[in-house]
Amino acid sequence: MNAFKRILVTGGAGFVGSNLALALKRDLAWVEVIALDNLKRRGSELALERLKQGGVLFCHGDIRCPEDLAAVGPVDLILECSAEPSVQAGYGGSPAYVLQTNLAGTMHCLELARQHGSAIIFLSTSRVYPIAGLRAIPLKEQGSRLVVAPGQAGIGWSEAGIDEGFPLAGSRSIYGATKLASELLIEEYRAMYGLSVIINRCGILTGPWQLGKVDQGVVVLWMARHCFGLPLRYIGFGGTGRQVRDLLHVDDLYDLLRVQMADLTRYSGLVRNVGGGAEISCSLQELTDWCQRITGQTVPIASDPVTQDFDIPYYVSNHDQITRESGWRPQRRVEQTLLDIHGWIMAHRDRLAPLFG
């Protein structure tokens, strides 16, 4: 860990990037941590004061522009957290921004890494797995949620969730495609230029400072709407809110990164599913119950039964491989994560209210 002198966090004013940059600076005080961000995400400017107070250098830059990255200079490690992170990006309009940021931007980060021999940790996504394949997993209604039909399993899936062996043929959204294409490029840079690279395919990440919106960051959106007494909607799969996701607290992701950073050589070249897993998962109905209990508020929830093209009824990360290899496992349960989010919203109520309206 002492080998790191300068770390670049791209998307460093975003939810994941700002949390990781601040935690790194807190724990590795001697390291210069640079957060680069173009502030495209609504509300990302709220991170600037936190970054400054935490001793992280902010660099206003755009990963679509190689010269913005070159201006950062040599770094030992790049945490690639910048993205257009919405699975809906490109639907009904041009995919230019998501392609240029998520794919060309990765290429520019790789070039910076090649020139300076930097390691890269890339935040990929469960959305690399094709939509039709995920929808074909047999599910059954069980109380307030969908579950994998008991006793059933197939290639890359079981009651423990989706693992890295899940077949990749089929479409997955432009967002998912840019992430998978980035993964392939990253592997080529590892093989050709000897870079240390780690790819974490994350399920839903959440926690304080996530500026949740309908198409990304739904857990925080759900809690915020309860805090502010605003309506919600169950969308798709009959409109009953039984769709399921696993949740990973951003602090658990940080714990994993520290393990990976401590032995880059060991983890380099690995592509691993990272998430809360079956034990730390919930349906939207269950999320509603938690939010009601924690806030004491009930908000109107409409029902829209029509399923959108990109949506999937069930995604739980099977993180067994990385857990076996590293000993890491997520520690923060659903309740703790939701309590953290609630505490953060209440502490910054006035500033956050306009962002969740």
Ligand SMILES: NC(=O)c1ccc[n+]([C@@H]2O[C@H](COP(=O)([O-])OP(=O)(O)OC[C@H]3O[C@@H](n4cnc5c(N)ncnc54)[C@H](O)[C@@H]3O)[C@@H](O)[C@H]2O)c1
């Ligand atoms: N949050 C999740 O549930 C989740 C799940 C899986 C993977 N991921 C991945 O984790 C990473 C971080 O996601 P997040 O949740 O923090 O999203 P976020 O939107 O909060 O953060 C992304 C940041 O990137 C910045 N950005 C966008 N385009 C840029 C550009 N061209 N140049 C520089 N900065 C740019 C945005 O302003 C924003 O601050 C992304 O790569 C995302 O795909 C997130």
